[in-house]
Amino acid sequence: MNGKVYLVGAGPGDPDLLTVKALRAIQGADIVLYDDLVSDEILALIPSTARDVSVGKRAGRPLVTQEEIHRRMIEAARQGHAVVRLKGGDPLLFARGGEEIEALRKAGIDFEIIPGITAALAAAATARIPLTDRRFASKLVFLSAHRAGEWSLDDWRSTAEAESTIAVYMPGENYLDLAAELLAGGLSEDTPVLVVENASRPAESIRSTTLGDLPDSGRFAVPAILLIGVVAGFYDWSAEEEDEVLEALRASAT
Ligand SMILES: C[S@@+](CC[C@H](N)C(=O)[O-])C[C@H]1O[C@@H](n2cnc3c(N)ncnc32)[C@H](O)[C@@H]1O
Known part of the structure; x- marks a missing residue:
């Protein structure tokens, strides 16, 4: 049998x-x-x-x-x-x-x-940030630049929405182009980005940067994942800063 x-x-x-x-x-x-x-x-x-x-x-x-x-x-x-x-x-x-x-x-x-716990969920838990938040982010996009063995940035511009969180798997060294694509798609330079390397492993590390500074953030360890979007700011905001961001978002929505 x-x-x-x-x-x-x-x-x-x-x-x-x-x-x-x-x-x-x-x-x-x-x-x-x-x-x-x-x-x-x-x-x-x-x-x-x-x-x-x-x-x-x-x-x-x-x-x-x-x-x-x-x-x-x-x-x-x-x-x-x-x-x-x-x-x-x-x-x-x-x-x-x-x-x-x-x-x-x-x-x-x-x-x-x-099923298993995917890297984006582990990275968010490690960084203690939400991936969606009814005040800041109503959409979560899982993205890979690696399609059928080729690097592909085809649809990245269309994923650039202020109310989205983007989890980038297999960032490789393509994050330079990725930042340029997302900026061209309309995201602002100060959009928070977290680089989470080795989530949940002994060599775990978290780096906080912005989309504008991402190209200067050096090489990533393997494996690494990027979490991009307003929610990534939770990693190093104080409670007061969180209120300020919320206020600014409210103001820009009206
Ligand atoms: C081939 S994909 C596999 C994804 C996997 N099936 C998942 O659901 O997490 C490999 C990519 O997953 C991400 N990854 C997997 N484990 C990770 C970890 N512990 N920390 C950070 N990123 C991880 C990295 O972006 C890596 O390049």
């Missing part, structure tokens, strides 16, 4: 941020195929009876092709194994989850998806 594949989100790195369901799937796995972003602390939870295989990237190059990952998942499931495909964050966000679902469906393999 065929086994089953579990597409599991490992969250941002801290093992305490794994879901109970993810932990159970890992503990019940015969084979775990894991990506680079999965932290060592989470890999340590894989039982010694399971085979663990890295299918991530080295120096930006895939260690194993996407087709080979599909082949290995399908083959192991056909041998009757419980297969965990373990990915950083959530398996359906910038994680090639769609391609893996398609391959499993075509092969007629039973599968289940176990």
Whole structure:
């Protein structure tokens, strides 16, 4: 009888941020195929009876092709194994989850998806800022500059809205162009930006800047995410400053 594949989100790195369901799937796995972003602390939870295989990237190059990952998942499931495909964050966000679902469906393999805490949520929690706030931000955009292996800034201008929060995944070094695009789209130079590196991991760091100063903020560690928008200002506003921002927003709305 065929086994089953579990597409599991490992969250941002801290093992305490794994879901109970993810932990159970890992503990019940015969084979775990894991990506680079999965932290060592989470890999340590894989039982010694399971085979663990890295299918991530080295120096930006895939260690194993996407087709080979599909082949290995399908083959192991056909041998009757419980297969965990373990990915950083959530398996359906910038994680090639769609391609893996398609391959499993075509092969007629039973599968289940176990969500994980995505980087934007972990970064916001770490920085203690809201991502939406009924006073400042009613929209949240998850954005990646990396589309099908190419850098793409196609639609970034249209995402530049004062009432939006923008979470930029895989910022690479493209944040110079990103800032220019968002400024050209109408955001102001003093729009707050947080650069959150290694959210929830021991090397975690948070830098606060603005869209105007983003190009001067140096290189980012990997992984890093950008949170852009008025809400990012919560990171270093005092209560008085928050009131002032609120007043200014009210005034500009009238
Ligand atoms: C290929 S995407 C995978 C996203 C993942 N599926 C998720 O839901 O978080 C990789 C990007 O996620 C972001 N990322 C993942 N883990 C992170 C962390 N612990 N801290 C900051 N950014 C992170 C970075 O922008 C990184 O370049």
